[in-house]
């Protein structure tokens with residue numbers, strides 16, 4: 423079979439896969455599995471799919487209302503918890519080192535996106551940096567979000583990773599949401615302009631969701647096989663040209 427024909431066939435199958443609707447790969451709503459009428463209790467295991475949620479850099483965790491202060495987008499009518507985090511860095515220290523991390527395998531999915539809700543307390547950091555990792559170890563800056571008020575939920579913050587090579591079909595995909603200095607400075611600004619930044623400020627997460635377009639395993643096998651085949655063919659052609 424002509425390799426150009428295979429390239430076209432794979433491109434076509436990829437295009438048709440991309441046209442499919444995104445599905446939720448993993449989601450965290452942080453609610454107790456069995457509602458217990460206590461938003462101070464919850465879980466950090468996903469309510470949909472698989473993955474891990476952890477605090478990083480010395481941040482501490484608890485659960486608190488996902489409904490108060492305007493509320494998250496969680497449709498739960500009762501016992502809606504958010505993942506409460508605090509013990510952030512002291513002023514002018516630890517830029518982008520404290521926050522939360524989610525590890526989610528994207529094997530079998532393309533066009534990965536994430537979205538999340540977060541409540542900024544008045545004294546929490548105004549700037550929140552999303553970072554992603556392809557190996558689960560090294561993290562790269564992506565979108566920087568800015569709060570415009572304190573004691574307020576910012577729902578549906580989203581990042582589209584569909585154009586980042588290596589995010590799709592990756593067992594080691596991970597992302598972090600960390601507090602950041604104001605751009606170009608060494609200072610955390612408070613979420614509420616009338617407040618002062620404090621390490622005891624809280625960031626409360628909810629509805630952390632990873633979505634992607636399911637792609638058949640056969641596609642990835644075909645794609646990797648094709649790459650190998652084209653490489654061999656190029657070497658073969660180059661060898662002939664050299665003769």
Ligand SMILES: [Ca+2]
Nearest residue numbers: 454460461463
């Ligand atoms: Ca509960």
Ligand SMILES: [Ca+2]
Nearest residue numbers: 451488496503
């Ligand atoms: Ca919730």
